[in-house]
Amino acid sequence: MSKLTPPLPKFLRPAPSRSHEDDGAGEGNGGEPGRAGKVRESAAEGSANVVGWLDERSGISPIVRAQFYRKVPKGTNWFYTLGSATLFAFVSQAVTGVFLAMYYEPDTSRAYESAAHITNEVFLGELVRGMHRWGSTVMIILIFLHMARTFVFGAYKYPRELQWVIGVVLLVLTLAMGLTGYLLPFDQRSFWATTVAVNLNASAPVIGPYLADFMRGGAEFGAASLARFYALHMLAIPGLIAALIGAHLYLVAKLGTTAPPWLKAEKKALRQEGI
Numbered sequence: 182m183s184k185l186t187p188p189l190p191k192f193l194r195p196a197p198s199r200s201h202e203d204d205g206a207g208e209g210n211g212g213e214p215g216r217a218g219k220v221r222e223s224a225a226e227g228s229a230n231v232v233g234w235l236d237e238r239s240g241i242s243p244i245v246r247a248q249f250y251r252k253v254p255k256g257t258n259w260f261y262t263l264g265s266a267t268l269f270a271f272v273s274q275a276v277t278g279v280f281l282a283m284y285y286e287p288d289t290s291r292a293y294e295s296a297a298h299i300t301n302e303v304f305l306g307e308l309v310r311g312m313h314r315w316g317s318t319v320m321i322i323l324i325f326l327h328m329a330r331t332f333v334f335g336a337y338k339y340p341r342e343l344q345w346v347i348g349v350v351l352l353v354l355t356l357a358m359g360l361t362g363y364l365l366p367f368d369q370r371s372f373w374a375t376t377v378a379v380n381l382n383a384s385a386p387v388i389g390p391y392l393a394d395f396m397r398g399g400a401e402f403g404a405a406s407l408a409r410f411y412a413l414h415m416l417a418i419p420g421l422i423a424a425l426i427g428a429h430l431y432l433v434a435k436l437g438t439t440a441p442p443w444l445k446a447e448k449k450a451l452r453q454e455g456i
């Protein structure tokens with residue numbers, strides 16, 4: 182590990198743990214602190230440092246180090262930031278969503294008015310609602326771009342197949358967030374657009390009718406449907422997305438990222454020439 186990673190900045194070095202053996206020992210060398218004195222000095226410095234304090238108690242620095250001091254392949258470029266950009270879009274959706282949930286009422290007779298109230302009366306409501314609405318489109322565009330990057334760079338191949346599969350599930354869940362969120366303003370457009378989408382689902386073979394019934398919460402679109410879409414949009418799907426992003430990032434930290442294909446080809450050619 183130490184061979185591969187550069188020395189840690191001071192704030193990431195674990196604070197020395199206190200040892201009873203050192204207590205009261207090590208001074209009396211013409212005013213020069215002895216070994217125990219030096220340890221005590223650096224322990225004092227460490228305890229003044231909040232990160233050092235946390236690390237001593239949680240042992241978190243190896244995790245932070247693995248994440249931030251990873252070696253990245255030569256040729257890593259801006260296209261590698263698309264995954265992090267998608268993550269940022271998700272966090273932004275989560276934060277703005279929490280504020281919207283403070284005012285939104287998932288009731289068929291109140292949903293439209295509560296959404297209009299957010300836009301027209303709540304302080305910065307229009308901005309937050311706009312960020313959430315446009316953010317959903319941005320997240321979907323970013324996720325497709327990130328997927329295209331990993332595909333073109335061949336990052337779906339061994340040993341990253343699981344990462345790709347988790348990614349596909351994340352894509353489906355992100356699209357499901359778009360579908361479930363679209364109904365929530367409960368205006369004419371969202372109502373009829375969602376009715377069409379659910380009817381399309383119903384036409385799928387075997388599971389289609391069951392899926393549509395589950396989404397509607399019965400045979401007709403109504404109060405039960407709105408409650409379901411709200412629960413899925415607010416709790417179930419974001420919870421799943423957060424858990425899967427955790428697994429996805431764990432694999433990024435464990436396997437690292439793939440080198441661009443043109444560098445791999447260069448390396449292969451050099452190997453074939455025996456260089």
Ligand code: HEM
Pocket residue numbers: 260261262263264265267268271324327328331334336337341344345346347348349351352355426429433437438439440
């Ligand atoms: C919420 C959605 C997603 C988030 C937050 C996310 C995040 C990330 C991050 C931060 C990385 C490392 C940096 C990078 O390569 O960009 C990464 C890598 C990767 N992601 Fe995603 N991702 C998401 C969706 C997807 C999707 C939809 C796919 C494909 C179906 C996918 C497949 C991969 C693969 C194969 C890698 C490894 C890249 C490599 O080894 O070079 N991810 N992801």
